[in-house]
Amino acid sequence: MNDKNLEKSRLGALVYDPAPESASIANIKPSYGLFIDGAFSDASSHEHFVTLNPATEEVLSTVSRASDADVDRAVSSARRAYEKVWSKTSGAERAKYLFRIARLIQERSRELAVVETLDNGKPIRESRDIDIPLAAAHFFYYAGWADKLDHAGYGANPQPLGVAGQIIPWNFPLLMAAWKLAPALAAGNTCVLKPAETTPLTALVLAEILQQAELPSGVVNIITGDGSTGAALVEHPGVDKIAFTGSTEVGRLIQQRVASSAKHLTLELGGKGANIVFEDAPIDEMIEGIIDGIFFNQGHVCCAGSRLLVQESIADEVLRRLVRRVEQLRVGNPMDKNTDVGAINSAAQLARIEELTAFGEREGATRYSSSCVLPEKGYWFAPTVFADVAQSHRIAREEIFGPVLSVLSFRTPEEAVAKANNTNYGLACGVWSEKGSRTLWVAERLRAGVIWANTYNRFDPASPFGGVRESGFGREGGRQGLEAYLNV
Numbered sequence: 001m002n003d004k005n006l007e008k009s010r011l012g013a014l015v016y017d018p019a020p021e022s023a024s025i026a027n028i029k030p031s032y033g034l035f036i037d038g039a040f041s042d043a044s045s046h047e048h049f050v051t052l053n054p055a056t057e058e059v060l061s062t063v064s065r066a067s068d069a070d071v072d073r074a075v076s077s078a079r080r081a082y083e084k085v086w087s088k089t090s091g092a093e094r095a096k097y098l099f100r101i102a103r104l105i106q107e108r109s110r111e112l113a114v115v116e117t118l119d120n121g122k123p124i125r126e127s128r129d130i131d132i133p134l135a136a137a138h139f140f141y142y143a144g145w146a147d148k149l150d151h152a153g154y155g156a157n158p159q160p161l162g163v164a165g166q167i168i169p170w171n172f173p174l175l176m177a178a179w180k181l182a183p184a185l186a187a188g189n190t191c192v193l194k195p196a197e198t199t200p201l202t203a204l205v206l207a208e209i210l211q212q213a214e215l216p217s218g219v220v221n222i223i224t225g226d227g228s229t230g231a232a233l234v235e236h237p238g239v240d241k242i243a244f245t246g247s248t249e250v251g252r253l254i255q256q257r258v259a260s261s262a263k264h265l266t267l268e269l270g271g272k273g274a275n276i277v278f279e280d281a282p283i284d285e286m287i288e289g290i291i292d293g294i295f296f297n298q299g300h301v302c303c304a305g306s307r308l309l310v311q312e313s314i315a316d317e318v319l320r321r322l323v324r325r326v327e328q329l330r331v332g333n334p335m336d337k338n339t340d341v342g343a344i345n346s347a348a349q350l351a352r353i354e355e356l357t358a359f360g361e362r363e364g365a366t367r368y369s370s371s372c373v374l375p376e377k378g379y380w381f382a383p384t385v386f387a388d389v390a391q392s393h394r395i396a397r398e399e400i401f402g403p404v405l406s407v408l409s410f411r412t413p414e415e416a417v418a419k420a421n422n423t424n425y426g427l428a429c430g431v432w433s434e435k436g437s438r439t440l441w442v443a444e445r446l447r448a449g450v451i452w453a454n455t456y457n458r459f460d461p462a463s464p465f466g467g468v469r470e471s472g473f474g475r476e477g478g479r480q481g482l483e484a485y486l487n488v
């Protein structure tokens with residue numbers, strides 16, 4: 001036992017021996033091409049970029065950078081597959097493929113979890129227990145809808161849109177791919193998917209799974225690249241629908257680009273979720289909910305409960321307990337099964353978190369950061385709670401997208417609602433109270449797409465997810481998630 005652990009065990013904290021998952025399960029190839037028309041091929045420009053393990057800064061693999069010509073090739077492949085095959089494939093037949101993909105994700109779940117954790121930096125416990133099972137669940141769920149579209153509430157025989165261009169972010173790489181692909185395919189569309197540049201690997205393993213499932217060539221094309229590849233997909237005249245999840249800034253840009261075309265559009269953008277806690281809430285559960293709401297996935301969560309609104313009468317106690325709980329979070333090797341908080345996904349994201357938190361201190365908020373020892377290599381940020389935050393502070397207004405909680409207080413339900421709504425975003429909120437009537441009163445007045453009561457960060461394929469205002473529009477998940485891919 002090293003000195004620090006000895007000190008911790010003397011203080012009564014639990015000390016864990018390392019329990020790392022084996023990286024060899026990942027089986028990552030040294031390089032990957034673009035998945036177009038059912039096969040992997042090099043980019044026409046032969047340009048590549050590397051993807052890193054953010055916990056160690058080691059290169060994991062090299063992937064192709066799709067140029068405009070490659071985007072064109074992928075869209076043409078999706079169009080051919082739509083016209084010749086997929087639009088003529090019955091719902092029951094499409095369901096068989098989706099069920100097959102879901103089962104293959106389950107079969108290869110351990111490999112996928114390891115790849116996700118290596119490429120993204122999130123704890124293996126989360127990729128193993130949340131990301132991968134939920135991705136499979138989305139395919140199972142939408143497989144169930146594929147032959148029942150007549151009963152989805154969009155009239156008889158609703159029609160697909162055609163070719164969907166789908167652009168996803170790096171925080172839940174495989175899960176976001178599943179959120180996009182499963183409903184699109186169930187509804188009868190073909191797809192061109194672009195994963196984020198820092199986390200392309202699980203989408204490429206998924207491409208292998210699509211081959212294993214013998215999904216007809218061109219029904220799904222997966223092209224890697226950066227923002228310029230995404231922009232080329234948005235601009236392509238052969239695309240009928242754009243589905244985007246990412247920053248509000250890029251979402252706004254895409255909305256402008258798409259405005260002059262007939263393309264359908266759904267956007268799932270940023271957030272600044274408020275977790276509202278009343279004095280009558282069960283405090284132990286509430287503390288865990290607040291912790292999970294902000295530190296899950298290092299806070300790289302668009303619906304994160306990044307603002308805590310706490311009733312004044314319990315504010316001191318809640319803050320004391322939170323600070324203690326933050327100190328207990330195990331930060332470090334994402335591959336360790338006991339890790340709670342992993343690595344920040346990229347140097348750029350770390351710089352943004354550092355900039356905003358430095359601003360928080362300068363603006364007068366009180367900072368409590370975990371005293372955990374951070375690894376020397378890789379991108380790391382100690383879990384942090386800010387008290388004495390004013391609504392005007394940048395840390396109360398801007399999305400930090402990191403393990404940083406801003407605590408504000410309120411006295412009355414009216415004030416809680418006013419403060420929670422005092423944001424340009426509107427993705428998610430949490431309400432903690434023993435009184436159902438109070439929870440409903442508050443929930444009715446919150447401007448957010450998703451509201452959790454006495455819990456936070458709960459996801460289910462049957463439950464629609466999406467925002468209002470600057471958090472975007474359109475829903476993913478549930479029956480409503482089909483609407484985004486049907487001509488209704």
Ligand code: ADP
Pocket residue numbers: 167168169170194195196197225226227228229230231232234245246247248250251253254
């Ligand atoms: P974040 O700030 O979370 O990284 P971004 O919005 O920058 O989010 O990225 C989300 C996805 O959008 C990524 O796949 C990225 O490559 C893509 N992207 C970035 N810029 C553009 C753009 N101008 N047009 C289309 N896609 C883009």
